Amino acid sequence: MVCSDYGTPSMTSMMRLVVNVTDINDNAPEFVQATYSHTLDENNYVGAEVVRVRATDRDDGDNGRLTYSVAGGDAAAAWFDVDPTSGVVKARVSFDRESNGSLRFVIASWR
Numbered sequence: 001m002v003c004s005d006y007g008t009p010s011m012t013s014m015m016r017l018v019v020n021v022t023d024i025n026d027n028a029p030e031f032v033q034a035t036y037s038h039t040l041d042e043n044n045y046v047g048a049e050v051v052r053v054r055a056t057d058r059d060d061g062d063n064g065r066l067t068y069s070v071a072g073g074d075a076a077a078a079w080f081d082v083d084p085t086s087g088v089v090k091a092r093v094s095f096d097r098e099s100n101g102s103l104r105f106v107i108a109s110w111r
Helices: 074-079
Strands: 002-004 013-016 047-054 068-069 080-082 088-091 106-110
Touching: 002 088, 068 074, 074 080
Parallel strands: none
Antiparallel strands: 002 013, 047 088, 068 106, 080 088
């Protein structure tokens, strides 16, 4: 950066200017897979790992740090726990194939 006056003779001064551009939260998280599917044997133990989901975010620092949670209703939250940091989904109950042969639910990733 240069600053000059209009005097005679013209006097100037120089300095170095550094501009740091910081990240804003302008990118949404994206799951690595659009759909996750897993088979779990019935009569599983409570706390059995069902699946691990993973998302990425192109933002830096805290803006890119993700949290996972069960979305879409109380029923899924009653059946599954999701570790908010790792994305590991665990069974909260022991499932019976004759009662629930297939379960679908949504995991959200957010910042």
